[in-house]
Amino acid sequence: MIRQPNAILGNDRLLVTMGKKGEIFGFYYPGRDFAQHVEESQACIHDGKELIWSNAREWVSDQKYIENTNIVSTEMKNHNGLQMDILDFVHPSLPVLVRKYRITSQRSFNGKFFYYSNLQVGEIKKKNSAFCDYDSGLLAQYWKSHYIGISSDPIFKEWQIGKAMDTIWWTNAKFDMEDGKLQKKHEDIGNLNCAIGWDLNIDVEKPAEFTVFIGAASRRNTLYRKMRQVQKKNFEDIYNETQEKWIKWLSRKKLLELPDYLGFEKFKLEMQMTFNRSLLTLTILNDPGRGSFVAAPEFDHEFEMSGGYGYCWNRDSAEIVTSLLEAGYPEYCSRFFKWCKATQMHDGSWFQRYWLDGNKAPSWGNFSFSTQIDETGSTIFAMDQYYRTLQHPIKDEFLESIWATVLNAAEYLMRRTAEGMHDPCIGLWETHTGVFTYTNAAIYAGLLSAANIAIDYNERGLADRWTERAELIKKTTIDRFWLDDEYFARGITNGQLDTAIDASIIGTFVPFGMLSPEIPKEKEMIKSIMENIEKHLRVPVNDHFGIKRYVDDNYIEGNPWIVTTLWLSKAMLEMASDIDPYDGDTENKEHRKLTHDALKYIQWSLKGRTGAGMLPEQVNKYTGSPAWAIPLSWSCALMMDNILLLDEIQRKLNSSKEMEHTGSSHDIFRLS
Amino acid sequence: MVRDLYMFSRVNKEADVVWFKIAYENTLQSEADITSFFAEKGLDIRFAYLDSSEDPTKGKYVMFTEAEKGRDIDSIAEELENMDVVHSVKWGYSKNRAIQSVDFPLKILGDRAVLIRAKTFVDIINIMNEHVPQSEGLITIIGLRNGAGAARYMQDMAEMNDDNFLDLLGELFMAAGWGKIEYEINVFELSGNVRVIDSFLAEEFGESDVPVCAYMSAFLAGYISECLKKTVQVRESRCKSMGDGVCEHVISPAPSGVKIEHVLRGELH
Numbered sequence: 001m002i003r004q005p006n007a008i009l010g011n012d013r014l015l016v017t018m019g020k021k022g023e024i025f026g027f028y029y030p031g032r033d034f035a036q037h038v039e040e041s042q043a044c045i046h047d048g049k050e051l052i053w054s055n056a057r058e059w060v061s062d063q064k065y066i067e068n069t070n071i072v073s074t075e076m077k078n079h080n081g082l083q084m085d086i087l088d089f090v091h092p093s094l095p096v097l098v099r100k101y102r103i104t105s106q107r108s109f110n111g112k113f114f115y116y117s118n119l120q121v122g123e124i125k126k127k128n129s130a131f132c133d134y135d136s137g138l139l140a141q142y143w144k145s146h147y148i149g150i151s152s153d154p155i156f157k158e159w160q161i162g163k164a165m166d167t168i169w170w171t172n173a174k175f176d177m178e179d180g181k182l183q184k185k186h187e188d189i190g191n192l193n194c195a196i197g198w199d200l201n202i203d204v205e206k207p208a209e210f211t212v213f214i215g216a217a218s219r220r221n222t223l224y225r226k227m228r229q230v231q232k233k234n235f236e237d238i239y240n241e242t243q244e245k246w247i248k249w250l251s252r253k254k255l256l257e258l259p260d261y262l263g264f265e266k267f268k269l270e271m272q273m274t275f276n277r278s279l280l281t282l283t284i285l286n287d288p289g290r291g292s293f294v295a296a297p298e299f300d301h302e303f304e305m306s307g308g309y310g311y312c313w314n315r316d317s318a319e320i321v322t323s324l325l326e327a328g329y330p331e332y333c334s335r336f337f338k339w340c341k342a343t344q345m346h347d348g349s350w351f352q353r354y355w356l357d358g359n360k361a362p363s364w365g366n367f368s369f370s371t372q373i374d375e376t377g378s379t380i381f382a383m384d385q386y387y388r389t390l391q392h393p394i395k396d397e398f399l400e401s402i403w404a405t406v407l408n409a410a411e412y413l414m415r416r417t418a419e420g421m422h423d424p425c426i427g428l429w430e431t432h433t434g435v436f437t438y439t440n441a442a443i444y445a446g447l448l449s450a451a452n453i454a455i456d457y458n459e460r461g462l463a464d465r466w467t468e469r470a471e472l473i474k475k476t477t478i479d480r481f482w483l484d485d486e487y488f489a490r491g492i493t494n495g496q497l498d499t500a501i502d503a504s505i506i507g508t509f510v511p512f513g514m515l516s517p518e519i520p521k522e523k524e525m526i527k528s529i530m531e532n533i534e535k536h537l538r539v540p541v542n543d544h545f546g547i548k549r550y551v552d553d554n555y556i557e558g559n560p561w562i563v564t565t566l567w568l569s570k571a572m573l574e575m576a577s578d579i580d581p582y583d584g585d586t587e588n589k590e591h592r593k594l595t596h597d598a599l600k601y602i603q604w605s606l607k608g609r610t611g612a613g614m615l616p617e618q619v620n621k622y623t624g625s626p627a628w629a630i631p632l633s634w635s636c637a638l639m640m641d642n643i644l645l646l647d648e649i650q651r652k653l654n655s656s657k658e659m660e661h662t663g664s665s666h667d668i669f670r671l672s
Numbered sequence: 673m674v675r676d677l678y679m680f681s682r683v684n685k686e687a688d689v690v691w692f693k694i695a696y697e698n699t700l701q702s703e704a705d706i707t708s709f710f711a712e713k714g715l716d717i718r719f720a721y722l723d724s725s726e727d728p729t730k731g732k733y734v735m736f737t738e739a740e741k742g743r744d745i746d747s748i749a750e751e752l753e754n755m756d757v758v759h760s761v762k763w764g765y766s767k768n769r770a771i772q773s774v775d776f777p778l779k780i781l782g783d784r785a786v787l788i789r790a791k792t793f794v795d796i797i798n799i800m801n802e803h804v805p806q807s808e809g810l811i812t813i814i815g816l817r818n819g820a821g822a823a824r825y826m827q828d829m830a831e832m833n834d835d836n837f838l839d840l841l842g843e844l845f846m847a848a849g850w851g852k853i854e855y856e857i858n859v860f861e862l863s864g865n866v867r868v869i870d871s872f873l874a875e876e877f878g879e880s881d882v883p884v885c886a887y888m889s890a891f892l893a894g895y896i897s898e899c900l901k902k903t904v905q906v907r908e909s910r911c912k913s914m915g916d917g918v919c920e921h922v923i924s925p926a927p928s929g930v931k932i933e934h935v936l937r938g939e940l941h
Contacts, residue, residue, distance in 0.1 A: 126805065165809035167886070169816055169893075170903050170926040183928070191806060 002300050004630045006063055007072045007612035009088055010284030014095040014216060017297045020063050020611055021055040022074040022086045022099075025299070027148070029095050029216035032287055032294045033310045033356045035123040036301065037148050037216065040193075043101055045082065045200060046112040046180040054084060063612045067273075069246035070280050071239075072612065081106035091238060092245045096215035096230050098238060103200060104207040112180050113200040115150070115212050116173060118164055118193040122146040130161045130194055131187040138227055139194055140220070147223040151231055153211040156196035158182040164193040211235055249283070250276055254328040256647045257654065264599055270606055275643045277613045278636035279327060282320060285633050287356040291335030293317045294356065296617065296629040303362075305556070307430070309629050311353040311361040314340065314375040315428060316634045318382035319511070323637035325386055326644050333386040334398070340379055341405045348412030349376045352426075365426055373416055373425045374439040377446030380409045381512065384449030403457050410450035410466050413443050417469060420476035427491070428504055429549055434493035438504035440477040444470045445512035474514050486528035490550065501536040502550040503564040505529055510571040517578045526575065533568055542624035544604040556628050559618040562605050566638035569601035573645035582656060595649065602642050605635075615639055681718050681769045687738040689766040690715070690745055694752065695759040698724045698731040702757040706733055709755065713748055715739050719771045730759070736771040780848070781825040790849075790872040797873075797887065808886055815890025822891070823898035834859045837899040838866070841892075850888070851919075857896075862904050862925040866892055871919045874912035883908035889921050896923060 003025045005017035010032075017026035024041040028034070043054045052058070059076040066073055071089040078084075087100040103113065121128050122143035130141035137155040141148050160182040162171035169175055173195040176183055182197050202208050213230045217223035230238065256275065258268045286293050298310025317336055324332040343358045344350060352365030352372055365371045383402060390398055416423045422443055427436045447470040454463035481489040481497075488505040490498040506529055508514040515522040538545035539560040546560025547568050572594045581591035608619035610626045615636055617629035681689050696702050703722060710717055720735035739745065745763060753761045778785045800807040826832060826840050842853045851871040857864030868874075868888060877884040885908050893906040903926040910916035 163809070165806045165813060167809055167812045167890075168905075169809075169812055169890075170905070172813075175816075191809075 002304060004299055004616075004626070004628070005297065005614070006610045006630075007065065007614060008281065008284060008297060008631060009070050009072060009090050009097065011070075011090045011092060011095070012288045014090050014097065015284055015297060016088075016090060016097050017299070018072065018088065019055065020074070021059055021061045021076060022063070022084075022088065023055045024097075024214075026297055027097070027214070027216070028297070029146075030218065031356050032285060033298065033312075035121075035146055036298065037119055037121050037123065037146065038117065039120050039125070040116070040118040041214070042116060043084065043086075043212075044114040044116055044177060044195075045084075045103070046114065046177065047080075047109070048111050048180065051114075051177055052078065052080075052082070059084070065277065065280075065612055066243065068250050068276055068280075069243050070284060071242060071246070082109065087239070089239070089242050091230060092242045094215065094226050094229060095217070096213050096226060098230070098235070098242075099212040099214070100235060100239075101210045101212070102207055103202060103209075105202045105204065107204060109200065109202045111200045112197050113208065113210055114177050114182075114195050114197045115152070115156075115210075116177065116193070116195045117150060117214075118174075119148055121148050125164070125191045127190070128192050129187070129189045130192045132159050132161060132184075132194075134159070136224065136228075137231065138224065139196060140223060141192060141194065142220070145218045147217045147220055149213075149215045149217070149223045149227045150194070150196060151213045151215075151227045152196060152198075153213075153231060153235065154198070156198055158184055158197045159195065161185050161188045161192060161194045163188065164191045166190070246280065250279060252328055253279060254326070254644070254647075256643065257650045258643070258646055259650055261599060264603060267599070267603060271602070271643050271646070274606060274609070274613065274615070274639055275327075278615065278640050279324075279329070281614065281631050281636050282324060282332075282633055283329075285631075286332060288335070290356055290358065291332070291337070291339040292354065292356040292358070293320050293336075293633050295353075295634065296632045299629070306629075307364065308362070309632075312339075312356055313353045314350045314379045315372070316637075318375075318378040320633050320637045322382050322385050322511075323640045323644075325389065327640055330386070330389065333382075337383055337386065337398075337402060337405075340383070341402065344405055344408060347415075348408035348410075349373070350379055350409075352430075364430070368416075369424055370433070371425050372428065372430070372439075373413070373422050374428055374436075374442035376409050376412055377439070377442030377444070377512075379446070380406055380453075381442070381445040381449045384452050387453060399453065399456055403453070406450050406453050407459075407462070410447060410454075410462070413447055413450075414466070414469055417443055417473055420472045421480070422473075424492075428507075429502075429555075431553075431555065432490070432493050432498075434491050434498065436491035436504075437477060437481050437488040438502070438507045439491070440473050440481075441508045441512040441514045444473045444477075444514045447473070477508075477514070482525070485532070486525070487532040488529065500551050501532055503533050503537055503547055503561075503567065504549070506533060506567055506571050510567065510574050517575055523575075526571070530568060530571060530575075537564070539621050541619060541621050542604055542607040544600055544607075546604055546608070546619050546621075547601075548621075556618060557621060559621045559627050561618050562608055562615055562632065562635040563617065563638060565601050565605055566635065566642055569598035569605075570638060570641050570645065572598035572601075573642060573649065577645060577649050577652070580656075581653075595646075598642070599646075602639075605639065679719065679771045679773065681736065681738060681766075681771055683716070683718065684738050685769075686741065688741055688743070689718070689736055689769045689771065690739050691734070691736050691764055691766055691771075692749070692752070693762040694733040694735075695761075696731050696733060697757045697759065698729055699757060702731065703733065705755065705757055706752075709752060710735070710737060715743075715748070719773070721773075723775075732775075734775065736766065781822055782829075790876040794873060794876040798877075811887050812890040812893075815887040816894035816897075819891035819894025819896075820898040821894075823895045827899070832899065834900070837896075841895055854918075857923060859900055862900070862902060862923065864923045865909075866906075866921045866923065868919040868921065871912060874919050877913045879915075880911070880913040882914070883911035883919070884913045885911060885919050885921070888919070892921050892923070 005025050006020035007018050009016040015028040015032045024038050026036050027038040045052045058078050061076045063074040074086040076084045083104045085102045119141045121141050128143050132139045137151050139150045160173040160176045162173040173193040215226050261267050292312035294310050295316045296309035300306045300308050321333045321336045351360050352363045353361045355361050421435050447466040451463040451466040490500050490502040509526045515526050517523040537547045539548050547564040548560045576591050576594040579587050579591045581588040614631035616626035617632040618627040620627040715737040717735050717737050722733050724731035749761045749763050838855045845853050851868040855866045873885045889906045889908045896904050905926045906921050909922045910920040912919050
């Protein structure tokens with residue numbers, strides 16, 4: 001079943017996705033991509049007559065993160081006077097989810113509190129086995145080397161392990177809960193579900209508290225050891241340790257100098273919070289051991305409406321690591337490029353997408369004609385960006401370690417661009433086959449990046465050859481794809497020039513720099529591309545406009561995307577950053593307009609977040625609510641890029657001559 | 673003439689088919705007065721039904737009539753609405769001369785309902801059996817939930833007790849077109865059986881080596897368990913699809929917990 005989370009939690013070893021009423025949607029261990037062990041896991045109250053599930057419609061919920069942490073607070077109120085507050089976080093070092101429930105009532109209440117789970121350990125429902133070791137206060141379910149354990153504080157009083165979908169339905173834990181007491185079955189096999197329970201006796205002045213621990217391990221003994229560790233420790237201590245860990249991690253980030261923007265109330269604070277949230281999100285979508293990232297936590301396991309998102313695409317990850325680099329976290333680059341070195345294919349390219357461990361993921365890009373050549377260009381482009389930030393001796397070590405990878409990739413790009421444009425392949429949106437402006441730009445940037453590295457490696461001949469090809473690609477792309485209407489065609493599809501407006505053509509400027517705003521003619525081209533994207537791809541929702549991918553996009557309703565919207569605003573800010581507003585009135589106006597327009601798009605993107613602050617891939621074009629793939633790591637990276645650019649613009653203004661002379665800042669953003 | 677859910681009027685192809693939905697005050701003469709009104713106006717009633725089951729003081733009279741083309745129906749409806757016993761009138765033309773035999777939106781057991789052919793229901797079950805792991809378990813869960821839900825609704829609507837709860841179920845089965853039931857039950861020992869004559873599942877399924885009415889067994893288990901507040905299991909021992917004269921569902925107490933033979937699936941079929 002497709003369910004979009006409202007929040008995610010995690011640490012180095014565990015990733016959890018959660019609905020807005022505290023329902024667990026995904027529980028990933030040991031990888032962020034595999035295995036997903038939970039079908040359903042949530043609390044439930046029995047009021048003496050019937051069950052009140054925590055995800056029932058009657059609860060009104062408010063879910064948010066504790067500031068600067070990956071700790072989630074969910075407050076839920078029921079019209080019957082009950083309130084259920086949940087504090088959720090993953091232990092700072094162990095793969096254990098800690099869920100503290102606090103139940104209050106406006107009147108005396110006597111019933112039961114249950115915690116129900118339908119686990120599919122090892123990502124399969126059949127052939128599971130479960131047991132309850134009551135003496136150890138542990139209910140465990142396992143399949144092969146995957147173990148999930150549930151324990152609690154205080155220790156649960158009753159439990160049931162039953163068959164989740166069988167004709168002997170009276171053992172089913174979900175049915176068993178209905179009479180308010182559990183059968184205490186000790187063990188079973190097959191497709192199972194389970195519940196643990198406590199008496200729930202509340203006075204107005206005396207709320208009830210239960211802490212549920214859900215842990216994962218690859219061996220039974222390890223599971224026992226980990227669960228004992230958390231059971232022994234005081235909740236407050238674990239909580240404080242977790243909070244401290246996240247705040248400390250976040251303290252390494254680049255400090256932002258953002259002004260107050262007139263007409264954008266609370267905007268500065270929101271951007272700072274979203275910057276932090278994006279960092280905290282990306283770090284738990286990353287495999288710290290290998291360096292790869294999932295594009296989003298998987299939510300479409302059966303590929304019902306998409307090809308799935310719980311895999312690593314080089315295109316996305318290249319953007320993510322460069323954003324993290326700019327934000328002050330260079331280690332994600334070094335780990336990811338090590339992963340790239342290990343996963344590069346013999347021909348020098350990278351596969352469409354991978355499992356985080358480097359195995360090839362399910363793909364519709366298994367042939368040279370169905371691969372996505374831009375991913376190879378993006379990868380070496382990002383490598384060079386990282387390389388340029390390094391200092392001796394690390395720089396030399398990196399060059400030595402990465403040279404063969406760069407060489408192999410660049411030669412692959414040379415072979416696939418013999419005619420001055422790339423061979424037919426699949427484009428970045430994975431919806432069209434052909435020759436693309438975007439892919440040409442990625443290859444252009446990849447080859448120039450490889451040439452930069454080659455120069456340092458004393459391979460001048462290779463550098464010249466690669467540079468020459470890059471320039472040929474640029475020239476051919478402009479000659480063949482630049483249209484009289486002043487924008488780039490998407491490319492060639494079905495053997496014909498495809499003139500559809502596609503937001504990805506902005507890639508010729510950002511990030512790939514095939515067009516430069518420093519060259520007047522190219523600056524006009526960039527401006528015209530942006531105008532055409534705005535003219536043809538804007539979708540009105542949430543009091544402004546989001547940008548959709550291309551005309552006639554029909555993937556998930558053809559919604560506007562956060563990615564394309566923030567891509568356009570990033571281009572606007574890059575343009576603004578290149579202008580000195582003190583050069584004259586024309587420059588000043590242009591700078592103001594670009595920045596203001598970018599801020600409007602950033603503001604629109606912020607409105608598309610979930611209640612807890614997660615950035616999705618898309619925003620529903622009718623309702624304005626977050627629509628798909630939540631959180632999307634590429635959206636997070638682009639949000640960070642935008643905010644970092646605003647910071648850079650502000651720093652430039654702060655250090656301008658006017659500041660030096662007058663000591664006062666210019667109202668450059670003050671547009672009403 | 674009956675074609676699935678509607679029929680086509682063929683008496684006078686040159687006439688318009690006009691439908692009326694009349695809400696009226698339920699008195700001894702009100703239906704007769706309304707019918708007489710239509711006779712006076714020369715509107716032939718081709719199909720009609722009355723319903724005052726929800727509230728005995730109010731009735732609903734739905735009729736399909738044939739009227740000469742060009743008749744001023746607006747005036748007739750206005751005159752009808754002015755009758756003392758009539759609360760409101762809705763009317764319209766049935767352009768394709770189709771006469772619906774059920775109201776829209778249809779409601780059964782207090783909820784929105786739709787009619788589907790028995791064949792469609794059996795197709796759904798067959799497709800589940802082919803493609804869904806543990807399909808019988810899934811069908812069991814669906815049947816249980818539906819049976820328990822039906823029991824809760826009937827408890828609200830009728831005086832239900834240990835003596836009549838299966839009679840009420842029999843009437844529900846007949847009304848829904850599922851089949852006719854006969855039963856024997858000992859509510860203290862939770863033992864007995866329910867025999868379903870002309871079960872729609874068995875008839876549509878055709879020949880089979882195993883019983884095919886698992887959904888009905890589960891429905892009965894949910895219904896009986898909810899009515900008696902005790903957990904029973906129901907298994908089909910004979911089935912018309914296997915060549916038996918009737919489908920027989922055996923009632924027994926559910927074991928407490930699960931036995932090893934359940935685990936090993938020795939007692940599941």
